[in-house]
Amino acid sequence: MNLSCCCSTHSPALAVALPLLGAMLVMLIPAERRPQLRGIVFFLAAALGAFAAISAAGWALALGSCDYVFGAGPAFGLPEGALGRGAAGAVPIRIVFHIDAAGALMLLIAAVTSTAAALYALRSEEGTTALPAFQPLYLLLVAGVYGMVATGDAFNFFVFLEITSLAGAALAACRIDRGLAAEAGLKYAAISSLGGLSYLAGVGLLLARHDLLNIAALSQAIQGGGPSATDYAALGLMALPLAMKAGTVPMHQWTPDTYSRAPHPVSAFLLISSQASLFGLFRVAFTLFGAPVVSTTSLGAFLAVLAALSMFVGVTMAIPQHDVKRLISHHAVSQTGYMLLGASVALAVLGDAEKTAAFGRDALAGSLFHMMNYAIYNGLLFLAAGAVVWRTGKRNLDDMGGLGRAMPVTMLCFGIGALAIAGIPPMSGFASKWVLYESVFRYSPLLAIVAMVVSLLTLASFVKVFQAMFLGPARKHLAEVKEVPLAMAFPMLLLALATIAIGLFPDVVMQRLLLPAADALLK
Amino acid sequence: MRKSRIVGHIAAVFYPFCLVFGLYVVLHGHLTPGGGFQGGAVMATGAALMMVAGMFDEGEREIKYHHYKAIEAFGLLLFIGLAFAGILSGHGAFFRNIWANAGGWFGAPGESGSFNSGGLLPLMNLAVGVEVFGGISVILVTMIRAMKAAERGEDREDGDDEAEGAE
Amino acid sequence: MNAILTHLPFVIAVTVAIAGLAVVLWRRNLIHVLMGMSLVESAVNLFLVALGYRHDAVAPIYTGLRDGGEGVRMVLPTVQALTLTAIVIGLATTAMMLSLVIVIHRHYGTTDVRDVRRLRE
Numbered sequence: 001m002n003l004s005c006c007c008s009t010h011s012p013a014l015a016v017a018l019p020l021l022g023a024m025l026v027m028l029i030p031a032e033r034r035p036q037l038r039g040i041v042f043f044l045a046a047a048l049g050a051f052a053a054i055s056a057a058g059w060a061l062a063l064g065s066c067d068y069v070f071g072a073g074p075a076f077g078l079p080e081g082a083l084g085r086g087a088a089g090a091v092p093i094r095i096v097f098h099i100d101a102a103g104a105l106m107l108l109i110a111a112v113t114s115t116a117a118a119l120y121a122l123r124s125e126e127g128t129t130a131l132p133a134f135q136p137l138y139l140l141l142v143a144g145v146y147g148m149v150a151t152g153d154a155f156n157f158f159v160f161l162e163i164t165s166l167a168g169a170a171l172a173a174c175r176i177d178r179g180l181a182a183e184a185g186l187k188y189a190a191i192s193s194l195g196g197l198s199y200l201a202g203v204g205l206l207l208a209r210h211d212l213l214n215i216a217a218l219s220q221a222i223q224g225g226g227p228s229a230t231d232y233a234a235l236g237l238m239a240l241p242l243a244m245k246a247g248t249v250p251m252h253q254w255t256p257d258t259y260s261r262a263p264h265p266v267s268a269f270l271l272i273s274s275q276a277s278l279f280g281l282f283r284v285a286f287t288l289f290g291a292p293v294v295s296t297t298s299l300g301a302f303l304a305v306l307a308a309l310s311m312f313v314g315v316t317m318a319i320p321q322h323d324v325k326r327l328i329s330h331h332a333v334s335q336t337g338y339m340l341l342g343a344s345v346a347l348a349v350l351g352d353a354e355k356t357a358a359f360g361r362d363a364l365a366g367s368l369f370h371m372m373n374y375a376i377y378n379g380l381l382f383l384a385a386g387a388v389v390w391r392t393g394k395r396n397l398d399d400m401g402g403l404g405r406a407m408p409v410t411m412l413c414f415g416i417g418a419l420a421i422a423g424i425p426p427m428s429g430f431a432s433k434w435v436l437y438e439s440v441f442r443y444s445p446l447l448a449i450v451a452m453v454v455s456l457l458t459l460a461s462f463v464k465v466f467q468a469m470f471l472g473p474a475r476k477h478l479a480e481v482k483e484v485p486l487a488m489a490f491p492m493l494l495l496a497l498a499t500i501a502i503g504l505f506p507d508v509v510m511q512r513l514l515l516p517a518a519d520a521l522l523k
Numbered sequence: 524m525r526k527s528r529i530v531g532h533i534a535a536v537f538y539p540f541c542l543v544f545g546l547y548v549v550l551h552g553h554l555t556p557g558g559g560f561q562g563g564a565v566m567a568t569g570a571a572l573m574m575v576a577g578m579f580d581e582g583e584r585e586i587k588y589h590h591y592k593a594i595e596a597f598g599l600l601l602f603i604g605l606a607f608a609g610i611l612s613g614h615g616a617f618f619r620n621i622w623a624n625a626g627g628w629f630g631a632p633g634e635s636g637s638f639n640s641g642g643l644l645p646l647m648n649l650a651v652g653v654e655v656f657g658g659i660s661v662i663l664v665t666m667i668r669a670m671k672a673a674e675r676g677e678d679r680e681d682g683d684d685e686a687e688g689a690e
Numbered sequence: 691m692n693a694i695l696t697h698l699p700f701v702i703a704v705t706v707a708i709a710g711l712a713v714v715l716w717r718r719n720l721i722h723v724l725m726g727m728s729l730v731e732s733a734v735n736l737f738l739v740a741l742g743y744r745h746d747a748v749a750p751i752y753t754g755l756r757d758g759g760e761g762v763r764m765v766l767p768t769v770q771a772l773t774l775t776a777i778v779i780g781l782a783t784t785a786m787m788l789s790l791v792i793v794i795h796r797h798y799g800t801t802d803v804r805d806v807r808r809l810r811e
Contacts, residue, residue, distance in 0.1 A: 179797025
């Protein structure tokens, strides 16, 4: 069997399997004696996993969708009964990966960010006491995120959700940091484990009602038969914990703690893990339940209010912060609000085909667009801020200043990220925010105005941060500070370049990636 | 913690029995209730018994942290390796049970209920069992070490690792 | 009588879950909070297993049916597999959270949730 064909066929599985394999290999290599080999295996596993994920995504985009059946025989088609009860009452027991255009988009985002953060981690985590635990856990987290966005099975999603929660919590805690990081990790673990149990109970309800676990088959059963009270209960049990894990407002307190205490590359990738939860929420709301079920618009309106609150609370909490990573983490809550806003508008008008065509589809595409941009520019901000913290050893903005001369590349990258998060024209953030404003305005002008005001506040906040970090007179205790090494600068430049490129050609991205993804969710 | 010699020796007597019973549960995982995780947990109970009985104190000779760590990693690697068998052989997908009904050692076709009818499954169970044994023991060792360190008031850190092994 | 017996596992599952959540919300000691979370987990597991139960059905062990297995009904094995997986995951989560509590206790000298709040600047 020729290798290239083999790779493309198996790429969905390899995207999960290669990071897992790498995690185990890394565990076997002694950290003290062979740090280089360990680093190489670590980065190779992340990069190869990303390559497999990109290849799977490309395949899915080319064909419309792609399926992978675990444990299937030489014929890779879906086995009898995989998508529903087969002819003779066959139980659908195979685990299936189903990647549609939306899943492909998420795979691409995760692949790019995970590789950049892994490259960055090679230097930034070098020689830390947390390193032996860091490398396998990071690979585990990557595998979990790929699995979450690729899986076509409701229970399998739970398994990957828990893998990401465990790995994420352990990573957040892995620098003990006088107990502070452990506290952050414990908070994250407790929140996500309770959320996971709630999701599991929801899956149990659906299984009891429909005797199915496959998402495609379940959605047929739910939408075909008309939803029952059980289905609504399951929707609540599944959707709310996912919204919580994505970091939206009523339960957002864990976000700043966890992001700010995690190692810098992990902060950048934990964003993707939260986004995978948000994507899970989209899956549950759009794919699993969809038009006939939530046509009441109540869930959409409810989520839209949550989104507006997240935007506002996040940014108002961010402005007075002095710890730079904590400040960016609060902005992450606010940005999550934008992503949820577009999707909830789409959800609210889902029952109305006319409105969906007019602006619902655009709102969802804008939401996905913002997810993509946010992953890149907020990751960039975490990496750049991390670079400053790594070089100076200071987290407090009051202790920094005048770093622009010493760290020009970092300043450039941070500046690009800051412009993007504030939605300034040539950057990617502007393009996605613009799509969101336009479509949300037609649903509710008030929400669009809130979004714009929040954007202004974000700009104000980042002007202050940028000024405090890089401009002003050089500080005496920072005289020794140098630019970060190439291995850390390169991933930052890569993400900065992506931010500008997306900002310059939003139409290409929109047509090729986002509208197909939105259609795949709306179908 | 004062330790008793009698308890220590009795624990040493029971340790191999725990391992053998755990191994039995692991190997018959495809036929009877049980399997890798349960059997591995039974085996780890033996290790826990040794630790509680104070054998752990004996200069950490018998039960070494990094041995368990290696056992765990080996089990995981074996499991993933077996899962790759389908892809590598070119006859199926990831996790394909290529030996099922293929004849030979573990693939006796049509004889459901006999020990060697499971294809790759017994081997996978064994991998999971080894992994769980190592993993739970690592957790126990880490926690006991942390307790001892707390008594002495020193610092040690661990990022926990343990997530796979569901079968 | 029969109806009560059919519904009893679910009633118990909900009761245990509520008890667990109450412990999580109102207990001050982190160890107690973790115990509460274990209670919630057990409740969900009980709920799952109870879903697959059928009166007068046998355990889903295929080899046990070899002679005269015709017409015998089994309880649903799927939920049992789900439960086993959930138990494994729960074990890993609990172990990790316990080690984090140990770390916190070492650095803060307390496991009282009112004092474990240094992140809130």
